[in-house]
Amino acid sequence: xxxxxxxxxxxxxxxxxxxxxxxxxxxxxxxxxxxxxxxxxxxxxxxxxxxxxxxxxxxxxxxxxxxxxxxxxxxxxxxxxxxxxxxxxxxxxxxxxxxxxxxxxxxxxxxxxxxxxxxxxxxxxxxxxxxxxxxxxxxxxxxxxxxxxxxxxxxxxxxxxxxxxxxxxxxxxxxxxxxxxxxxxxxxxxxxxxxxxxxxxxxxxxxxxxxxxxxxxxxxxxxxxxxxxxxxxxxxxxxxxxxxxxxxxxxxxxxxxxxxxxxxxxxxxxxxxxxxxxxxxxxxxxxxxxxxxxxxxxxxxxxxxxxxxxxxxxxxxxxxxxxxxxxxxxxxxxxxxxxxxxxxxxxxxxxxxxxxxxx
Amino acid sequence: xxxxxxxxxxxxxxxxxxxxxxxxxxxxxxxxxxxxxxxxxxxxxxxxxxxxxxxxxxxxxxxxxxxxxxxxxxxxxxxxxxxxxxxxxxxxxxxxxxxxxxxxxxxxxxxxxxxxxxxxxxxxxxxxxxxxxxxxxxxxxxxxxxxxxxxxxxxxxxxxxxxxxxxxxxxxxxxxxxxxxxxxxxxxxxxxxxxxxxxxxxxxxxxxxxxxxxxxxxxxxxxxxxxxxxxxxxxxxxxxxxxxxxxxxxxxxxxxxxxxxxxxxxxxxxxxxxxxxxxxxxxxxxxxxxxxxxxxxxxxxxxxxxxxxxxxxxxxxxxxxxxxxxxxxxxxxxxxxxxxxxxxxxxxxxxxxxxxxxxxx
Numbered sequence: 001x002x003x004x005x006x007x008x009x010x011x012x013x014x015x016x017x018x019x020x021x022x023x024x025x026x027x028x029x030x031x032x033x034x035x036x037x038x039x040x041x042x043x044x045x046x047x048x049x050x051x052x053x054x055x056x057x058x059x060x061x062x063x064x065x066x067x068x069x070x071x072x073x074x075x076x077x078x079x080x081x082x083x084x085x086x087x088x089x090x091x092x093x094x095x096x097x098x099x100x101x102x103x104x105x106x107x108x109x110x111x112x113x114x115x116x117x118x119x120x121x122x123x124x125x126x127x128x129x130x131x132x133x134x135x136x137x138x139x140x141x142x143x144x145x146x147x148x149x150x151x152x153x154x155x156x157x158x159x160x161x162x163x164x165x166x167x168x169x170x171x172x173x174x175x176x177x178x179x180x181x182x183x184x185x186x187x188x189x190x191x192x193x194x195x196x197x198x199x200x201x202x203x204x205x206x207x208x209x210x211x212x213x214x215x216x217x218x219x220x221x222x223x224x225x226x227x228x229x230x231x232x233x234x235x236x237x238x239x240x241x242x243x244x245x246x247x248x249x250x251x252x253x254x255x256x257x258x259x260x261x262x263x264x265x266x267x268x269x270x271x272x273x274x275x276x277x278x279x280x281x282x283x284x285x286x287x288x289x290x291x292x293x294x295x296x297x298x299x300x301x302x303x304x305x306x307x308x309x310x311x312x313x314x315x316x317x318x319x320x321x322x323x324x325x326x327x328x329x330x331x332x333x334x335x336x337x338x339x340x341x342x343x344x345x346x347x348x349x350x351x352x353x354x355x356x357x358x359x
Numbered sequence: 360x361x362x363x364x365x366x367x368x369x370x371x372x373x374x375x376x377x378x379x380x381x382x383x384x385x386x387x388x389x390x391x392x393x394x395x396x397x398x399x400x401x402x403x404x405x406x407x408x409x410x411x412x413x414x415x416x417x418x419x420x421x422x423x424x425x426x427x428x429x430x431x432x433x434x435x436x437x438x439x440x441x442x443x444x445x446x447x448x449x450x451x452x453x454x455x456x457x458x459x460x461x462x463x464x465x466x467x468x469x470x471x472x473x474x475x476x477x478x479x480x481x482x483x484x485x486x487x488x489x490x491x492x493x494x495x496x497x498x499x500x501x502x503x504x505x506x507x508x509x510x511x512x513x514x515x516x517x518x519x520x521x522x523x524x525x526x527x528x529x530x531x532x533x534x535x536x537x538x539x540x541x542x543x544x545x546x547x548x549x550x551x552x553x554x555x556x557x558x559x560x561x562x563x564x565x566x567x568x569x570x571x572x573x574x575x576x577x578x579x580x581x582x583x584x585x586x587x588x589x590x591x592x593x594x595x596x597x598x599x600x601x602x603x604x605x606x607x608x609x610x611x612x613x614x615x616x617x618x619x620x621x622x623x624x625x626x627x628x629x630x631x632x633x634x635x636x637x638x639x640x641x642x643x644x645x646x647x648x649x650x651x652x653x654x655x656x657x658x659x660x661x662x663x664x665x666x667x668x669x670x671x672x673x674x675x676x677x678x679x680x681x682x683x684x685x686x687x688x689x690x691x692x693x694x695x696x697x698x699x700x701x702x703x704x705x706x707x708x709x710x711x712x713x714x715x716x717x718x719x720x
Binding site: 126133 | 442472474494503505507508509513515520521523524525528530531532533534535536537538539540542543549561566568569572573700
């Protein structure tokens, strides 16, 4: 992990490395891979590795996936492993949970997490709580995945972020990948995990290409669930985000860097269990905290981070109150100008950072 | 008098003496098996149903009798413990419905699967847990099958998936277990139970659709005890022909108070599923003596006369006993001995149950 992030963030060292006299080595190429293809690869590798893994959901098979995330899988694995379901979220989520209880390892796709609300009883009461209620006798090795949060112009019923809702529940693990490396490593870890895992993808990120470093191209590349990643080191302020807003935070950091403000950007990667230790260590270094999320403010991910910072050792290191940047507290409007102003933008993040730093 | 005392002391002196006396008595007096007529099942989308006669062996009869009596006494003990506030929260008892859990188990293999809702104590026993583990769980003890963390509605065993608290949610789960059976190719079936109240849940129809579409080896079983909590079937369902509610899924309506009827129907249904034809639906017409749960006296929405009539005319344990005695498969005394043994067994299980330590915090 450290090696990978070093490669990305220290161009100067790379150049000086090249200038040293060395035998020529062909370094494995870092590929450009979209988030969509990264998830596809991750699922493909796990389907190949373990025959108990299977995928079910609406349009996942013959349509190649509503967002083409499962493209090619039905052709490769057939009807038994890639199953098209009728439009029956509660029913097929329950069927997936039952199959997991009986020893299979289903990946249950919700076309978007908005539709998971129809099945939320099966996710929470049948999947999340069972291991505990049975005192460890009955495990539920299931993955629920799909796009979460705002898209573009799909309005209120199709734009809700469920990170806080699922992150609230003991018994569930909840992950929220940002880039391709995250997406691939986390989906693989989720599938191999014996607990129910909710994977909150992002539709707007599906088509975005990222460099997939060499080690992420291995079939055993896993990202541990429960560990955040410091995407950019900084000294003046800690900025924590998950999913698409991580990119916006990095943009904001680039702008602010020109003004002499160095932001430390943390990519949460996992919502539950939250890696509060990484955030605490960072806040104890920078003395300032801003959280950024796409979801609504009340009872959200940022609220939880702030509460935990207050409860832990980092509180005494804060030089200013922590600030949350969130989606607007409204059902998502349709008109572009309204929609754009209902989600955190780079300017909102910069504003919050400057306010916290009192500059 | 002395003879009676001797007989009583023999009965009370423990199991060790009995096998010898029973074997002696058996080889001299009893039939090995008998054939009985059972009620014909109403059929939906089926040309033929289960047979209308069945053979009961003495051995099976005694086993079923003992099992049903154990479930009965265990439930009555739970009633007692609840009133003593040693069991808390929800407690849904199934006395009156013993022919269902024992009869279903008699028609399947231990390698088959079963899932039900919250009226689950009987199934927890028939699927293999001991009365002691069940009562310890009900009383929140560490020796309970879920170490005190699950309680009445969340007890699990091998190939038994609970115990589920959300009405109807267990039905898609059961279809999913059936999917796993088909996926693994092992010729196993899943019995997926729900009540007359749950039968109106939408997710059940979603499960029917997918089970039929994918030909899952799922036996959907509606345990119709005439009341969904306090609402009679007439007040809850536009169609009370629960065995037909699967529409495109074939169904049978079964006398759920007759254990032999339940057993034959289950064998029929399991054979149907195992042949790869897809799901089938069974409605078991049964009755619960207790209210919906321990907080429901059960007499505000039905008459005491009705309860008493079922008890006197259709009690499943009584029906089996009469059949066995009348066809010389067992004697009244022998069955009484079983009653006493079972009572003692449940009693000792419950006193142990209240003594096991509490779960660690």
